[in-house]
Amino acid sequence: MVDVLFRLKLQFWMNPKSKIQNPKSKMLEYSEPVAKLIDEFKRLPGIGHKSAQRLAFHILRRSEEEVTRFVEALQEVKEKIVFCSVCNNLTDINPCMFCSSTTRDRSIICVVEEPYNLVSVEKTRSFKGLYHILHGSLSPIRGVGPDELMLANLLPRLMPENNDGAEVREVIVATNPTTEGEATANYIARLLKPLGVRVTRIAMGMPVGSDLEFVDEVTMDKALTNRHEI
Numbered sequence: 001m002v003d004v005l006f007r008l009k010l011q012f013w014m015n016p017k018s019k020i021q022n023p024k025s026k027m028l029e030y031s032e033p034v035a036k037l038i039d040e041f042k043r044l045p046g047i048g049h050k051s052a053q054r055l056a057f058h059i060l061r062r063s064e065e066e067v068t069r070f071v072e073a074l075q076e077v078k079e080k081i082v083f084c085s086v087c088n089n090l091t092d093i094n095p096c097m098f099c100s101s102t103t104r105d106r107s108i109i110c111v112v113e114e115p116y117n118l119v120s121v122e123k124t125r126s127f128k129g130l131y132h133i134l135h136g137s138l139s140p141i142r143g144v145g146p147d148e149l150m151l152a153n154l155l156p157r158l159m160p161e162n163n164d165g166a167e168v169r170e171v172i173v174a175t176n177p178t179t180e181g182e183a184t185a186n187y188i189a190r191l192l193k194p195l196g197v198r199v200t201r202i203a204m205g206m207p208v209g210s211d212l213e214f215v216d217e218v219t220m221d222k223a224l225t226n227r228h229e230i
């Protein structure tokens, strides 16, 4: 004990600016490269400290070839993937495959929050129009206003001269059924309706294959509001 106190005092005398640390607690810390990797993982969305630690140690246990492949994939995606100048989709060709397609219906645009939402709509194979990706949704709590969304380039697209001569008849707002998604949908509707374009919202209600018994009242209310003739 006396020895530890003496060493701490000695450390302070030799470098008065350094914080006195218990040598035992220092042993518990990660080495700098590991701590740096954990910090980088913590920056990713939805990753807390524990998940970051798990990911860092997963990487440490992988072979060098596997890690190199992972690093190259990260670098390649940053080098080759850009935002589509028309719809903001992430793409390796600009304009993207949807905007440059000659078979898609240019008179209808589906607005989504994230590129992976586009994938969900596309999987249905029932939508043949174009897309517009906002890369987020309005959220005053998170400090996301209209200027933070990729929305400014939606309005010019409604003019036929910017849309290969085709007039946009309808804009489908397919943002998430969350408070932020609804606020974003309302904002877009207020923005576009004065321009005379039809603005529609995707229907919300019962999930397919579910039972009425297990559906919450908000979903049930939406399902009743969005009912249709059979």
Ligand SMILES: [Zn+2]
Residues within 6 Å of the ligand: 084, 085, 086, 087, 088, 089, 095, 096, 097, 098, 099, 100
């Ligand atoms: Zn595009």
